[in-house]
Amino acid sequence: MEFKLIIKKINNTLTKEEEIIFNNWFNESKIHQDYFLKVKNNYQKNIDSVNKDAAWMAVNKKIVSKKKNNKWKYAIAASVALIISASYYYFSSTYNISKKNTTVAQQKIKIGTDKATLTLEDGSFVALEKGKTYNSENIQSNGEKLVYYSSKKETQPKIVYNYLTVPRGGQFFVELSDNTKVWLNSESQLxxxxxxxxxxxRKVELIYGEAYFDVSPSTEHKGAKFNVLTQEQEIEVLGTAFNVKAYRDETSIYTTLVEGKVSLIVGDEKQFLKPGQQSTFNSESNTIKLATVDTYNETSWKEGVFSFNNMPLKKIMKVLSRWYRIDVTFINNEVEHVKFNGVLRKDQQLEDILSVINSTTEINYTINEKTIIIK
Structure with missing residues (x-):
């Protein structure tokens, strides 16, 4: 169940359908009931201190400014989610919840930022980061994004490759020469x-990591299809928006279709995806499974948001470890399966995010330099 339904229940704004969903979840177990009461008590104790009117004005401003963009709905969803998480974060940090269970390092762990390394065709490297610009014949970077331009030469272009590598604690945006837009998440290489x-x-390869593609339609490129290679899987695209997650330390590749149409090719098998579907290819069993998912939860990272929808703590900490460049150790393996619901900003300090998670799950943790120890 989505965390926002808990907030709507507290505010008595659930629809009849949502009321049924909430009641089913609430009556499932005492754990759910205790969880709801804890959120309700904290929320009602401090929600008056949150300037909701100002927050909603900010949302409305985003709606007006983004209506001409077909991606505006994602910005709105992110903004609404941030109101909830901001309210939630306020009462958790104001009342210093469970500080007795934490030891915070004197030096704050750095928040991730826009940075990457560009490897040119001759093997040379270019560091891309804020404050540094790079320009060549058909490439420009302001340190926060990288843009390629089509060759103006009349001769047939020669295929030469570049690599864009994003380290842990980084993210980056690149626009390819065909106007395809790609967002790369932490610890990724394209x-x-x-x-x-x-x-x-038009073929590219996500060597490892996670990327969101907004592909320039084939109709604008003499019918040329767009293909994304990922380890043992190939994605064939006509012109669409989708997310691919293929990290080296995971045995599965996740492909989530936001809009349009793609087909997955694994060996002799071909599988089509519909918008809102996610395929999971398991490299060990060589199988593909399809499921309907909330695409916002899968792609919110590129909007500067962590969306954790009933996600186990082990997976959450893996996401945080990539963005904050930290290591995580679980002393108690049972804690790995504790689930958390919430939407949090990526520009928050790690200590603040851990406090929010701690306020509902009551996990005990310590921070030793760049290692989080969860007990």
Whole structure:
């Protein structure tokens, strides 16, 4: 069940359908009932201190400014979610919840930022980060994004490749020469041609990590399809928006279709995805499973948001470890399966995020330099 339904229940704004969903969840176990009461008590204790009117004005401003963009609905969803998480964060940090269970390092752990390394065709490296610019014949970077331009030469372009590598604690945006837009998450690497050959398939490779693709339609490129290679899987695209997660330390590749149409090719098997579906390819069993998912939860990272929807603590800490460049150790393995619901900003200090999680799960943790120890 989504965390926002708990907030709506507290405010008596549930629809009839949502009331049924909430009641089913609430009556499932005493754990759910205790969880709800804890959130309700904390929320009612401090919600008056949150300037909700100002927050909603900010949301409305985003709606007006983004209506011309077909991605505006994601910005709105993120803004609404942030009101909930901001309210939630306020009472957890104001009352210093469970500080007796934590030991915070004197030096704060750094928040992730825009940064990457560009590897050129001759093997040389270019560091991309805020405050540094890079320009060449058909490449420009202001340190926060990288943009490629189509070659103006009349001769047939030669296929040469660049690599964009994003480290732990980083993220980066690149616009390819065909106007395809790619957001790369922490600990990711993308291989792509500097210029695509007109009419021929446009192929890139997500060597590892996570990327969100907004693909330029094939109709604008003489019908040329767009293909994304990921380890043992190939994604064939006509023009669409989708997310691919293929980390080296995970045995599964997750492909989530936001809009349009893609097909997955694994060996001789071909599987089509519909918008709102996610495929999970398990490299050990060589199988593909399809499921309907909330695409916002899968793609919110590129909007600067962590969306944890009933996610086990082990998976949450893996996400946080990549963004904050930390290591995580679980002393008690049972705690790995404790689940958390919440939407949090990626520009928050790690200590603040841990406090929010701690306020509902009551986990005990310590911070030893760049290692989080969960007991």
């Amino acid at each position: 291989k792509y041609p500097v210029t695509f050959i007109p009419g021929e398939p």
